[in-house]
Amino acid sequence: MDTVDPAPYRRRIVLAMGDAALKTLRAAAIAALSSSLILTAGSPALADDAPADTTAPVIDSIGLTEGQIYTRATTPFVPRVHDDTGVVTLETLVDGAHSRKFSVAKTGMRASADLLSVPDGTPAEITLLAYDAAGNVAEKTVRVIADVHVPTGxxxxxxxxxxxxxxxxxxxxxxxxxxxxxxxxxxxxxxxxxxxxxxxxxxxxxxxxxxxxxxxxxxxxxxxxxxxxxxxxxDDTPPVISDVAYSRGPVVSGVPINVKVTTAGATIGPVGTLTATATDQTLRKTEWYVDGELKSTGSTLNWDDRASTRTSATVEIRATDALDQTTSKVFPVTIDRTGPVVTSLTPAQNALVRGSYFVTDSRVEDPSELVDAELVGLPSIANAPAGLAIYPTKDGPLTFTWRYVDKLGNESLASRTVIVDNTRPGLKLTKAPKNLAKVKGKVAVTAAASDKNGVAKVQLLINGKLVATDYRAGYAFSINTAKYGKTFKMQLRAYDRAGNYVSTTTRTYRRG
The missing domain is CATH 2.60.40.10 (Immunoglobulins)
Structure with a gap:
């Protein structure tokens, strides 16, 4: 049996109904639809049900007028763009190349283009691209005249x-x-x-x-x-020259030498440095002339006059600025070439010295004032109240040297050789009563003494007291026993020229 589509019949039935019947049918349909919505309200809508956004934004205006002059100082242009889902990004192109990109803020759309590479007065095409969230893009192009560079001169x-x-x-x-x-x-x-x-x-x-x-x-x-x-x-003022000085680095003991030089003159040494301070906002050069001859340019003159024998010279300083304004100052100088003169030095040449140390002292004269004096070449030196103490290490000749420097750096040396003698002389009784012997009247005592640097004297001591001294070899003494008690003690003592001494053993005598 063939099936028959009932739809045409339903349409015909509806069309044949009267208005009252139609209203009744509509009410029933609405009630059925409401029931259906209630039954299905818990079921979510499927994503596939939402239509895709394929509509590009519409650019009404990019905010620029065709043919307008575009300057870097101009406020960024304000595009007018609309889209059913909203514009999220703007991009500008200059002559087809990317220029800048902008996110659209809540405050509205703003854009600008970078025309720094476009020469002023040259046409440039500025294209605006507008993107929505779905990636749809619209574009619009306006031709402007570039003028974005600041003027220079x-x-x-x-x-x-x-x-x-x-x-x-x-x-x-x-x-x-x-x-x-x-x-x-x-x-x-x-x-x-x-x-x-x-x-x-x-x-x-x-x-x-x-x-x-x-x-x-x-x-x-x-x-x-x-x-x-x-x-x-x-600059209307020539340079100013001031603070002229002679100096020399430390010569001894780290003492520097500094002498102020004035236009009235000064005394300087044969070696050192002359320095001048020349001030000017446009100082160009400083020149040094000695007796009219140019010797140096710059703030210093390395002074070395040792090859000369002159005792004075004229130093001139010329300072010139960029406008050729020149200042000149002349300084007469006296050249002191003489080191300190020694007037005394102790000990004397070839003097005999003894003990763990001996003291040396000196006196000098110098018109330029002594600044330092020292002993050179001796490691064992210490201060002493009357000079400097030297500690010899062995007997024999010892040479020491004083070095003196005046404030101009002139130097003098003075040397001495002394004989160190810390060896006692030899002493021997050659004739005398034996120990504990009985004696009476006058008793003769003789002795022999020796020393490589010479014997100075031999002394006779009775009961520890000095009673006689003999200064010549063949040392002999006579003891008057009557002057002493029943017993007394006798001893001899010998001194060498350095002051070293030696004593014989004591002998005791009884008067008989």
């Missing part, structure tokens, strides 16, 4: 030019063709001091000594602003 005279005070003409050149205004302004107040709106771009001012700062502001026809500046040294 050249100031003359050039910066760091040195000049005298007075009228000064400052010119700004090498300006772009569309320059509209050049202003001379103050950096401290920001205010314009003088303004030019057409060529010649020249300013006249009056300078005073010191540093003069020139600042100009350049504005082109489209409002781009550039700045330039120059500094000038205004």
């Amino acid at each position: 050249t100031i003359s005279p050039a910066t760091l030019t040195v000049m005298h005070s007075g009228p000064l003409k400052v010119t700004v050149s090498d300006l772009p063709a569309d320059i509209a205004k050049v202003a001379l302004y103050s950096t401290s107040t920001g205010k314009d001091l003088d303004v030019r709106t057409e060529a010649p771009w020249t300013f006249n001012l009056t300078t005073v000594p010191g540093a003069e700062f020139i600042n100009v502001r350049m504005t082109d026809a489209n409002g781009n602003v550039g700045y330039a500046g120059a500094t000038y040294d205004i």
Whole structure:
């Protein structure tokens, strides 16, 4: 049996119904639909049910007008773009190449393009791309005229030019063709001091000594602003020469030598350094002349006059600045070539010394004042109240040297040789009663003494007291026993020329 589509019949039935029946049918259908919605409310809608966004944004305007002049100083342009889901990103292209990219903020759309690579006065195509969240993109292009570079210019005279005070003409050149205004302004107040709106771009001012700062502001026809500046040294004063001095580095004991030199003159040594302080804001050179001959340029003169025998010289210093203003000062100097003169030195030459140390002292004279004196070549030296103590290590000749330096660095040496003798002399009784012998009347006692540096004397001691001294070899004494008690003690003592001594053993005698 064939099936029959009932739809045509249903349509015909509906069409045949009256208005009342139709209303009743609609109410029943609405009730059934409501029941169906209640039954299905817990089931979520499927993602596949949402339609995909394939509609690109629509750009009404990129915010620029065809043929307008685009400047870097211009506020970023404001595009007008709409999209059913919202624009998220804007991008600008310049002549088809990427320029910048912007996220769309809640505050609205802003965009700009980088035209720094486009020469001023040249047309450039700025394209705006607008992206929605689905990645759909729209674009619109406007052609503008680029003018994004700040004006530049050249100031003359050039910066760091040195000049005298007075009228000064400052010119700004090498300006772009569309320059509209050049202003001379103050950096401290920001205010314009003088303004030019057409060529010649020249300013006249009056300078005073010191540093003069020139600042100009350049504005082109489209409002781009550039700045330039120059500094000038205004100098009406020649250099000043001061603080001339002679010096020499430490010669002994780290004592430096410094002598002030004035135009009245000074005494200097044959070797050292002459120094002058020349001050000027544009100092160009300093020259040193000795007896009219140029010897050096710069702040110092390495003075070495040892090859000469002169005792005086004339030193001239000339200082010149960048404007050829020159100052000259002449200093007469006396040249002291003589070291300190020794007037006394102890011990004497070939003197005999003894003990663990001996003291040396000296006296000198020098018109330039002694600054140091020292012993050289001896490791064992210590201060002593009357000079310097030398500690010999063995007997025999010992040479020591004093070194003296005056305040000009002149040096003198003085040497002495002494004989160190710490060896006692030899002493022997050659004739005398034996110990504990009985004696009476006058008793003869003789002795022999010896020393490599000579015997000075032999002494006779009775009961420990000195009673006689013999200074010549063949030393002999006579003892008058009547002058002493029933018993007494006798002893001999010998001294060498250095002061070393030796004694015989004591003998005891009884008077008989």
